[in-house]
Amino acid sequence: MxxxxxxxxxxxxxxxxxxxxxxxxxxxxxxxxxxxxxxxxxxxxxxxxxxxxxxxxxxxxxxxxxxxxxxxxxxxxxxxxxxxxxxxxxxxxxxxxxxxxxxxxxxxxxxxxxxxxxxxGLQQQPASGQAPPAWTLEVGPRRLLVPDAPAVPLSQQDLMVLRCLMSHPGENISRRQIIEELGFDFLDYDQRRLDTQMRRLRRRVEDASGQTLPVKTLRSSGYCFYQAAQVRA
Missing domain, CATH: 3.40.50.2300 (Response regulator)
Structure with missing residues (x-):
């Protein structure tokens, strides 16, 4: 990207x-x-x-x-x-x-x-033939392991959002799925809170690791974690 x-x-x-x-x-x-x-x-x-x-x-x-x-x-x-x-x-x-x-x-x-x-020529980079290293979410220690960078400590809500996204890398995850994963009623939830949380999460990862969180925003629908990912206890 x-x-x-x-x-x-x-x-x-x-x-x-x-x-x-x-x-x-x-x-x-x-x-x-x-x-x-x-x-x-x-x-x-x-x-x-x-x-x-x-x-x-x-x-x-x-x-x-x-x-x-x-x-x-x-x-x-x-x-x-x-x-x-x-x-x-x-x-x-x-x-x-x-x-x-x-x-x-x-x-x-x-x-x-x-x-x-x-x-x-930014899209003409030769392929290396190797898959990029996976981002790893450690649920127990509540941290994100970033390839070739320091680990990022997470809040409980950050953990829940990333678990929802990183359990299905490459898939489009709806706002409703994320909000319900957080334990809220989708119809009563102010979705601006989710936008604010995602901005803070991106900034936390960037500041702690120097890396850009590989999450793509899908207009008015949700988010997608677009790199290799794994979740472990």
Missing amino acids: IEVILLEDEPVLRQELGEFLEELGYAPRCVSSLQEFDRHFDAGRHHLAVIDIGLPDGCGLDLVQRLRQDGQKLGIVVFSARQTSADRIAGLGLGADHYLGKGCDLDELAATLAALVRRL
Whole structure:
């Protein structure tokens, strides 16, 4: 799965764009400031970036320029409310591959990223012939064993959600299945609570292990754990 780093300071839009990228099959790392970008950007993992300009600690165009001056070859899409001709010319001149206004249809963002994937050859990696190591959920110790990374301690609810997903890797698990696994009535449950829990779980795994939790969001329907997985007591 192609990893994308998304820099957007507005919380609601950041969440919306992150979920949209997941639905497209990317693995997004969402950050809200230049400082956070510098802390989490990994040139070996992040091959695409979506960058806002107006940020609480500086200008996104300065970041674009710095990335290019450092020799970074990742695909860069500026996604900004500033969309005059002068703004677009400045962004492209500093090294952005594409410059989109925030008023554009998200399908245009999807097509732009797909074009970058093709141009950069990100889907043409040779197959190794070996299956990736499995992620392992240990129920008793209540922890997630991440391949080539530290184990992640889990809350009881995190454990229950992951057990529901990792017991059926590659399958689409509905929100109803997860909510009922948590012991709640689906019709009475505020599903925003599940969205919040999934965001916290992703962040916990990312912060503790440096790895992206391989869970894909299915629009309005559920989630899928898309890598090899096993559950053991």
